[in-house]
Amino acid sequence: MSGAVNGGSALAGAIRFRGLTLGYDRHPAVHHLDGTIAAGDLLAVVGPNGAGKSTLLKGIVGEIRPLDGTVEAGPRSGAIAYLPQAAEIDRSFPVSVLDLAAMGLWRPLGAWRSLARQRSRLIEALAAVGLTGFEDRPIGTLSGGQFQRALFARLILQDARIILLDEPFTGIDERTTADLLALIRGWHGEGRTVVAALHDLAQVRAHFPSTLVIARRPIAWGPTREVLTPPVLARALRLSEAWDEAAAICRHDAHHDAHYEVHPADGAAAAEPHEHGPSHGHDHGPAAHDHRGHEHRHDHHHDHARHGAMS
């Protein structure tokens, strides 16, 4: 188990999970996550579709409430800047690019203080993302890449200690991606904590020093080089498959086995003694039990970790 866990002190900018379980409708999408994202880390969260990447980011920013456990982030949760995957942004609403970026100044300005004196700051942020001259364009006229650039300008202006990015490069061309990655490296250089959900592994290897692999529960967490190995990825893929409508109530104690490991192969996991006896302390019926019985082997966690996610 590698470095990022048990970061200790409550440094501003760190994110700490304690037995965090997030999900929808009682079905966990992220199961029993423990550990700390150190302040200043540049962390990629990877995993198959439905692995809970988006859910995890939503949990950190407070958009969904934990089913169990806690997440502590930064001095205040408001110090987090969050770029969601499918932004709920109404792009037909008639506001200009400058207005959109200016939303990033909500924290210092609030509802009433004047924006007039901030204009140079806004122009500067737009210039940093390559949108000079777009100030007065309505957001509805921007291309996908330009719009993502405008959202990054807003992130710059938010000036947050913690920046969460959910699939920021989906549908974005190479040049824009390169520009935005340079911005992210800049934020890392300034000591900000950046957490990005990504699916392009080459990109992760090239730009992100640490990686968390999840498949509804943490699979591996540590330096990217050590974590992104074929066995880990295969395991992640296998573990994020089914949604079980009739899932049993999880009796897993969030704190007693807070470690998960990088298993070289499933065989090793299977060899571990399962803490639960034949009845494994769950109250699901024998039928459900039978057809999935073999799956109980893998490790400390049990099959509920496989339940549904939509990320």
Add this chain to the structure above:
Amino acid sequence: MTLADLADLLVGPFVEFGFMRRALAGCLALSLSAPPLGVFLMLRRMSLMSEAMSHAILPGAAAGFLVAGLSLPAMTLGGLVAGLAVALAAGLVTRSTVLKEDASLAAFYLISLAGGVFLVSLRGSQVDLLHILFGTVLALDDDALTLLGGISSLTLVALALLYRPLVIECVDPLFLRTVSRAGGPVHSAFLALVVVNLVGGFQALGTLLAVGLMLLPAITARFWAADLSGLIPVAMLVSMLSSVAGLLVSYHAGIRLPTGPAIVLAAGALYLVSMLVGPRGGLIHRLVRRRHLEA
């Protein structure tokens, strides 16, 4: 026709009759406050929601009518309570169940409307019902004018205070949630303003047409202006023009033309004209294709 004749035609009725001046003042007050709300409703695709809300006001007004007869304070208070209750209940159901806002609102307003008609028919005659449905713009007394003026002032001040969070809430509600807790209260305050204006409008135009002055000018403005700083003044202007035109037409018309519907019909006529000739996406501008630019 001489200029004097024209002046007589346009200004005469207002000079001559106090009730016309009162009607004009009331409609102009409403024209300052309702259209900006309509602009936001339209941009949020909530146009029909205000229609639903106007129906929701009916049972409250009817309850006031049952208790106190055709009394302005009783019916206004009843309408306010009913409108706010439906708005809040719909919001609560939206946040705590799977229903979307339009569905929960539809459920509540249908209950409310049926209840209102039921209440009115318990006591009133057909004439009373028409009174409630179509308003009494030519019989605005001092109390009604004060109410309209107060509502208008309150709305403009509140909109100025809420403007920035309201725009952010419209464009990117998720963002507002991550930086501030203002989203929920701002949305509720906005709905409350809509209710207050509909209650005011129902004094002048009746419940069924109160929505007219809120939405038609806003929708019309879409054909003339692109951004909020243009849409809001244009909507106000359209609303004022419709008010004046509606009052004059109903005054001069040979047949007995009720004033409330005349005002809404005037707004409707402006909408149809704008739809044809408006420079922003109007029909004719779409048909006549201009040469595209170089870049």
